[in-house]
Amino acid sequence: MADAADLAGRPGRKIRRSASSHSVLWAMPAAIFLLLFFFVPLGGVIWISLTAGPNGAVSLLNYTEFFSNSGNLKVLGWTFALAAVVTVICVLTAYPVAYLIRRASPGISGLILLAVLLPYFTSYLVRTYAWMVLLGRFGPVNQLVVGLGLSDEPLRILYSSWGVIIGMTYILLPYCVLIMVSVMKGIPDQLIRAAASLGASRTNGFLRIFLPLSAPGVVPAALLTFIFALGFYITPVLLGGRGDVTVPMLVDTSVNTTLNWPAGATAAVVLLAVTLVVYAAANRFMRIEKLLSPRQELADQGDRRAPSAKANAAYVSILDAISRFRRRYLFPNRTDYRKGKQSTRRLGNLVPGISSLVVLFLLSPLFIIIPISFSSSNFLSFPPPGLSLRWYNSVFSSGDWTLAIWQSVKIGTLSAIFSVVIGTGAALFITRTTARLRAWSFQLLLAPMIVPSIVGSVALYFLFAKLQMIGSIGALALAHSVVAVPIVVLIVSAGLQAVDPRVERAAASLGAPPSSVLWRVTIPLIRPSLLISAFLAFLHSFDEVVYALFLSGPRLVTLPVRMWSGVRDEISPTIAAVSSLLLLTTVIVYALAEISRHRQLARKTV
Amino acid sequence: MSTRGNKSGGVNRRRLMQIAAGGLATTIAAPHILRAQSGKTIVVAANGGAYEQAIKETVLQPFTKETGINVVYSTQNLEAQIKAQVDSGNVQTDAVEVAGTPFQSQAEKLLEEIDYGAFDKETLASLLPEAKAKFGVGYYIFSSVMAYSLPDWPQGKPRPQTWADFWDVKRFPGPRTLQWDGKGDGTTLAFALIASGVDPAKLYPLDIDRAYKSLDAIKPHITKFWSVGAEPAQLLSDRQVVVGSAWNGRIQSLKDQGAPVELSWNQGEMAMTYWVVPRGTKNRDLAMKFVAYASSAAAQARLQSRMAYGPTNSGAFTHLDQKLAGKLPSSPENIKNQFWRNDGWLRAVQPNGQTNREVLIDRWTKWVLT
Numbered sequence: 001m002a003d004a005a006d007l008a009g010r011p012g013r014k015i016r017r018s019a020s021s022h023s024v025l026w027a028m029p030a031a032i033f034l035l036l037f038f039f040v041p042l043g044g045v046i047w048i049s050l051t052a053g054p055n056g057a058v059s060l061l062n063y064t065e066f067f068s069n070s071g072n073l074k075v076l077g078w079t080f081a082l083a084a085v086v087t088v089i090c091v092l093t094a095y096p097v098a099y100l101i102r103r104a105s106p107g108i109s110g111l112i113l114l115a116v117l118l119p120y121f122t123s124y125l126v127r128t129y130a131w132m133v134l135l136g137r138f139g140p141v142n143q144l145v146v147g148l149g150l151s152d153e154p155l156r157i158l159y160s161s162w163g164v165i166i167g168m169t170y171i172l173l174p175y176c177v178l179i180m181v182s183v184m185k186g187i188p189d190q191l192i193r194a195a196a197s198l199g200a201s202r203t204n205g206f207l208r209i210f211l212p213l214s215a216p217g218v219v220p221a222a223l224l225t226f227i228f229a230l231g232f233y234i235t236p237v238l239l240g241g242r243g244d245v246t247v248p249m250l251v252d253t254s255v256n257t258t259l260n261w262p263a264g265a266t267a268a269v270v271l272l273a274v275t276l277v278v279y280a281a282a283n284r285f286m287r288i289e290k291l292l293s294p295r296q297e298l299a300d301q302g303d304r305r306a307p308s309a310k311a312n313a314a315y316v317s318i319l320d321a322i323s324r325f326r327r328r329y330l331f332p333n334r335t336d337y338r339k340g341k342q343s344t345r346r347l348g349n350l351v352p353g354i355s356s357l358v359v360l361f362l363l364s365p366l367f368i369i370i371p372i373s374f375s376s377s378n379f380l381s382f383p384p385p386g387l388s389l390r391w392y393n394s395v396f397s398s399g400d401w402t403l404a405i406w407q408s409v410k411i412g413t414l415s416a417i418f419s420v421v422i423g424t425g426a427a428l429f430i431t432r433t434t435a436r437l438r439a440w441s442f443q444l445l446l447a448p449m450i451v452p453s454i455v456g457s458v459a460l461y462f463l464f465a466k467l468q469m470i471g472s473i474g475a476l477a478l479a480h481s482v483v484a485v486p487i488v489v490l491i492v493s494a495g496l497q498a499v500d501p502r503v504e505r506a507a508a509s510l511g512a513p514p515s516s517v518l519w520r521v522t523i524p525l526i527r528p529s530l531l532i533s534a535f536l537a538f539l540h541s542f543d544e545v546v547y548a549l550f551l552s553g554p555r556l557v558t559l560p561v562r563m564w565s566g567v568r569d570e571i572s573p574t575i576a577a578v579s580s581l582l583l584l585t586t587v588i589v590y591a592l593a594e595i596s597r598h599r600q601l602a603r604k605t606v
Numbered sequence: 607m608s609t610r611g612n613k614s615g616g617v618n619r620r621r622l623m624q625i626a627a628g629g630l631a632t633t634i635a636a637p638h639i640l641r642a643q644s645g646k647t648i649v650v651a652a653n654g655g656a657y658e659q660a661i662k663e664t665v666l667q668p669f670t671k672e673t674g675i676n677v678v679y680s681t682q683n684l685e686a687q688i689k690a691q692v693d694s695g696n697v698q699t700d701a702v703e704v705a706g707t708p709f710q711s712q713a714e715k716l717l718e719e720i721d722y723g724a725f726d727k728e729t730l731a732s733l734l735p736e737a738k739a740k741f742g743v744g745y746y747i748f749s750s751v752m753a754y755s756l757p758d759w760p761q762g763k764p765r766p767q768t769w770a771d772f773w774d775v776k777r778f779p780g781p782r783t784l785q786w787d788g789k790g791d792g793t794t795l796a797f798a799l800i801a802s803g804v805d806p807a808k809l810y811p812l813d814i815d816r817a818y819k820s821l822d823a824i825k826p827h828i829t830k831f832w833s834v835g836a837e838p839a840q841l842l843s844d845r846q847v848v849v850g851s852a853w854n855g856r857i858q859s860l861k862d863q864g865a866p867v868e869l870s871w872n873q874g875e876m877a878m879t880y881w882v883v884p885r886g887t888k889n890r891d892l893a894m895k896f897v898a899y900a901s902s903a904a905a906q907a908r909l910q911s912r913m914a915y916g917p918t919n920s921g922a923f924t925h926l927d928q929k930l931a932g933k934l935p936s937s938p939e940n941i942k943n944q945f946w947r948n949d950g951w952l953r954a955v956q957p958n959g960q961t962n963r964e965v966l967i968d969r970w971t972k973w974v975l976t
Contacts, residue, residue, distance in 0.1 A: 069972065070976060071971075071972050071973075071975025072975065074975055075975055136845075136846060137781075137844070137846050138844070138845050156829065158846065159829045241830050242828050242829065242831060245974075253788070253971075257685075257686065257788055257789070257833075258788065258967060259685065259689050378863055378865070379843055379844065379865065380844060465690050465694045465696075468694055468695065468696035470690070470691075470694075470696070471698055552682065553680070553682075553698055554649040554651065554678050554679075554698060554699060555649070565682075568654075568834045569654040569655030569681070569834065569835075569836040570655055570836070
């Protein structure tokens with residue numbers, strides 16, 4: 001049907017939808033909002049970096065100073081290297097896990113998916129803190145290493161590059177797995193079965209069919225991971241040692257410690273430029289908005305740019321050459337090629353093996369935090385010498401923590417409501433407009449998600465400092481909404497695409513004005529998307545650290561900011577208690593959301 | 607014909623939304639409404655952690671009880687906030703505790719002059735002369751000392767006693783920490799110079815090149831440069847480092863809590879913290895009142911009995927427990943082993959227009975990244 005073609009973005013007859021003439025209006029609030037609170041502040045940062053000297057003349061002086069300092073170049077190189085290493089490790093470990101989730105039975109794949117999602121929903125400050133505990137000189141990992149005799153002295157993992165790599169991999173792995181799973185779901189099972197029926201071994205079926213089909217999804221997943229890794233700020237600060245300085249840390253030092261705003265702006269712009277270049281490269285492979293949408297149905301629509309015929313042919317000829325080599329030189333006398341089954345079985349066991357290690361890796365830090373929160377000792381010793389509830393007591397009896405929780409809830413709610421309202425409008429526009437406009441709008445709307453949060457925070461910091469709004473709840477709620485709007489747009493537009501346009505046309509044909517159609521037909525149909533996007537927007541705001549650190553003030557201390565101070569200033573397990581409470585809340589809310597979703601689905605099918 | 611739905615259903619939903627919106631607005635506005643009714647409030651910024659607890663209990667709460675002025679406490683980015691707030695004309699913080707008055711070159715632009723008229727005569731008389739500066743009031747004397755993680759230095763094993771020992775990684779191996787010197791205080795440089803053989807009494811003017819040559823030698827053995835007061839205490843009590851430099855009050859707090867850490871006064875560096883009032887604060891008089899209260903002998907004695915820093919009000923010693931004398935930097939037996947940080951030299955302006963402090967900042971920022 002022409003409508004379906006229109007939705008999928010392939011060129012087809014354009015049929016005017018019922019509200020298309022009003023569509024642009026829907027997007028106006030979101031467009032104005034992002035313009036004022038994202039693009040203009042970014043321009044401000046670029047402007048500050050271009051003005052040097054007391055009279056503010058425009059010049060590239062700041063940039064020449066930045067690049068002539070060998071220390072800065074070293075930091076830039078290190079940021080790149082770190083992101084590259086983390087990306088490689090993430091992709092290599094995420095692929096088997098994603099493959100298993102894709103190909104295993106629903107029960108097992110559900111469990112693994114849960115293990116991947118649970119850390120994803122935990123605050124990343126908590127997750128980084130867990131690694132501080134685990135990787136210490138006398139923490140559990142070193143206790144194991146020394147105990148097993150692998151080393152005489154405890155290894156320095158914490159406050160070294162390896163600590164940062166482990167911490168960052170831990171946080172990025174769920175993204176990688178989820179993106180790959182969403183792409184792999186688009187590969188039909190029949191293809192592999194067909195290959196097997198034609199005589200391909202399991203290895204060949206994987207190498208020749210599955211791997212090439214999943215590659216165009218793996219590459220942008222890797223590039224996205226790389227982009228996110230470039231912008232990491234919290235993890236290198238907490239887990240890194242003397243030499244582990246990244247560009248985001250340079251930005252923070254310049255703005256907050258040496259008070260050199262132009263230098264900070266310059267570093268931020270350099271980071272931004274690198275990020276945009278990598279993003280443009282990733283976009284050539286696959287439309288990024290499909291990858292970032294958590295709704296996996298979206299990926300099934302394909303629109304994958306297929307690997308070029310030449311690349312395919314080259315790859316196949318390499319595989320053919322390898323198998324010819326094997327047949328001629330390694331196993332010249334073998335007539336039954338299926339004898340290789342044993343080796344493939346061993347390889348086949350590797351996948352569940354790696355996956356269980358990865359699942360252990362994903363869950364163990366959470367399991368460390370919980371016992372420590374019950375420790376009777378004043379300090380972070382593991383295993384805890386005794387049990388006590390005093391840390392939970394101190395959380396609830398101290399006014400600081402309860403105030404911080406309350407402020408986080410307030411800001412999260414404000415940000416969720418605001419971003420759902422304007423994000424839904426933008427989603428309505430995007431799903432009902434032409435294909436080209438849709439592509440451009442998605443890119444612009446996704447920008448806050450791609451741009452490193454340190455750059456966005458500094459931009460808003462400069463803006464709100466001028467407007468004298470630092471430390472106000474409104475400022476922080478707006479800042480959080482800036483990043484929440486893309487989340488809402490992605491989820492709600494996925495939901496809108498599932499709405500049958502005929503229902504809306506039927507309502508209009510019965511006399512309902514467009515506003516009624518929207519309010520009484522469309523909105524109720526996408527209610528699950530609205531609720532999920534509201535939940536994710538709230539969660540994002542609740543856990544957000546970097547914007548909060550820059551924009552908070554004496555009267556505005558959110559829970560993550562309080563935890564950040566706690567991690568640096570307090571040595572007691574109070575932070576572990578707060579982390580466990582956060583974990584518990586996340587699990588409960590997620591469980592409730594899942595239960596209600598299942599109940600809704602059950603009601604629908606009935 | 608109108609196909610509008612059930613009228614009562616529409617009204618119900620609208621009413622519900624109105625109530626919800628009203629409820630939401632009230633909930634968010636409530637604390638502001640309450641605060642507006644409760645009277646005067648000032649915002650005070652200083653360090654966090656153990657210090658925050660101590661100052662709240664010994665100074666801030668008694669101040670509120672006595673004067674009725676509420677105090678909001680902040681621990682974020684102290685100096686950065688001052689500059690950002692004063693530059694933008696929106697000063698939210700009324701009093702800030704900083705070490706070494708880092709804004710000496712821009713003090714007139716960023717800070718209010720201290721109104722010593724708000725101080726009572728007794729306090730004025732017993733405050734140390736160095737404490738009565740134009741743009742700040744000296745609050746306490748703290749020392750940067752060498753601190754140890756005791757489990758790593760058991761009874762039989764000798765500990766480093768001097769900074770030359772600290773630099774001797776062959777005799778005293780193990781991971782170390784030193785202060786990140788990016789604010790231009792010069793503490794780490796001073797220790798590096800002493801380790802290279804300079805007499806502590808003849809440190810200033812600092813020979814910067816010699817100091818960095820010395821620092822190059824120790825750099826590979828530094829796990830991390832600490833920048834927050836609690837960091838070295840945490841690193842030592844978690845045994846991430848075996849020895850390091852730290853502020854005496856933090857180590858003393860940990861010791862009092864039973865942590866296995868220890869400090870040595872030998873070759874420690876003494877410096878003063880100051881209360882400053884950002885220029886343009888709307889609560890200037892209240893801020894001065896607070897600063898005067900904090901400088902009184904009784905308030906200083908209460909705080910330092912918890913934190914073990916040296917009070918700048920000599921009258922405080924009469925209120926302090928004699929047993930505490932050994933823990934204070936400024937007590938006679940400890941002061942003779944230490945040297946003073948030279949704020950005057952840090953303030954002095956070089957021919958190129960930069961203060962020595964700024965020169966140190968530039969040099970450190972370049973060195974620490976390479």
